[in-house]
Structures are given as C-alpha cells and as structure tokens.
Amino acid sequence: MSSQVRPQLEPAPTAPQATVPRATTAVQICEVGPRDGLQSVARTLATPLKLAWIDALYAAGLRQIEVTSFVPARLMPQLADAAEVVRHARTQPGLKVLALAPNLKGVQAAAAAGAHAVTVPLSATEAHSQANLRKPIAQAVAELRQIVAWRNAEAPSLHIDAGISVAFGCSIQGPVPQDDVMRLAHALAQAGADSVGVADTTGYANPAQVRRMYLRLFAEIGNADNPVRPGLCGGAHVHNTRGLGLANCLAAYDVGVRTFDSSLAGLGGCPHAPGASGNVVTEDLVFMFEAMGLATGIDVQALMAARAPLAEGLPGEPLYGMTPLAGVPKGYAPASAVAA
C-alpha cells in the first residue's frame, strides 16, 4: 500500500525485536487499562502487579500505554502510586508513556515523573464538567491555556492532549449537540493543545455518529495521524458499554482514525450499567485489525497472557472480551509478523 522509498538499511538492531517496527504498523493501539480501567475498579491492584502488567503489555507489542492518572490519592487511592508507575514505564525502551491529569498540579507531577504526554480531560457538557471537574467548561479551557504556558516555559517536550469527555452523549444531560463539541475543540486548539481527542465516556456512540464526528473534526481541525496534512484531532476513545465498541472503532478507522484507545480485558465498567465492560477490549480490537490485514505490532496471544497479573491481583473482577474466550481461528495469519 505504501509507495514510500525505503531509506538506506541501517545496521540490524542487537536486541531481538518482539514485533514489527513501528513504522510499518497500520494502526496504533494505546492501552488505557492501567488508567481508565483501574480508576473504575474500587479495589487497588498492588503496585508490583501493576508494573508486571505494564511490562506484559509492552512484551505483547504495545508501544503506547496510558499508565496512570495524577489525581489526589484521597480521591483515587487506586492510583496513588502514579509517579512510581510512570518512572517504571519509562524504563521500557520505545514506550510512549501517557498519563492523565485534570489540572496544572497534576500535569506538573506527571512531567516530573517523566511522562511523555498528558491528557487533560474537559467535558462537552456543563453538567458533566461540574460533576467530574467541579468547574465550568470556560474555566477548564482557561486552565488548559495556563497548562500550555507552563509547559512552554518548563517542559517543552511534554505533549499536551486535551480530551473531550462525553462527546457522544452525556449520562447527565443526555444527547450532546455536535456543534457544542466542535466549539470546544476549536477553543482547545486556540488554547494551544497539541492534540484534541473526543471520548465516548458513556458508551453512547453509534457508528454513524462516530463517522460524522471525525469527518467534521478532520475537516475543521485536521487529523493528527494524517502524514500528508497533520492536524490536531487525536485517536478514538470509545467504551463498550452497549457492545458497540468495535463497530465504533471500525467506523472511525473507515474515515481516517489511526490511533485507538482500548483496555485489556475491557477492564473497568460503569456503575450505572451493570454487566457493561469499560473501554473497548484490546484483545478483540487487535484481533479485528490483524485479521483485516492491518498490522498493530501486537501479538494477540501475548496480549491474552498479559491478563495474568490482573487475574492474580483483582480476583473475581470481570475480564471481558470474546477473542480470549474463543481463541484465534484455525489458520489465523496476523498482519504483524512476529519474530521468534
């Protein structure tokens, strides 16, 4: 598919490569289970198991992991080890270490620990902004501007991603007009965010809505994963609350999204939707793309093995996903050529 001329061959790397080089992946998977998943689980995964989990995800081929959130430990004791987790993740060569932080203090702590990128969450609705961040949207945008100013002065290499929560529907307000999302996306672009993402926090999205949303975002603020004309809109972040996670990711792929957030075993869930998983399941998402011939650089068998620290540290926690239950089909030929 690529018509690019390969550069002169470089000397072979000395360390064995677990997966195909990044440059040849067709889609990027960003594992968010250690943040989005664990923040939704009341129990705490012990730090050594958390680190072992991240290592296992890396070994499976993941090269982008959102490892934690920098929030006060009294609000989220599950993630009180945030700095230690980031420092550990940074020891894995070539791993892009992402964190979430809701304010400047959190961004500063994430930068001090060594995160490459921080997602700052904002809400598409005033109701969710008040409930989740305890501030109006305008104030959250103003704070993002301050965060960017601090970054420019003190941590120039830190990537600031603005993440718009409840962009496809809000469990408090209900439907969210696309115009509201676009107005906020433009405001965040103006405030200096390096990328702007939309999240289906509540699992309300459907594929037609996903298509409309990304087509408009790409038209107005551009696509971060478009190598020809890069822009600001980042990857897809969908939840599988109503079983449409894969369908929504495929709809996003079809209109040009190339980075996808997902969580191993669909860890997480929603207290308001019993039985619902959290983010789209990484194992199923990787299987879908690999089976379609779209390389992720991730070995789905190794991914399933990466569930072990979760099963050990959170016994009884539901682990979702269909591919781990059924196994890969006979004759399965993944797009990513995995070296022995």
Ligand SMILES: [Zn+2]
């Ligand atoms: Zn989420």
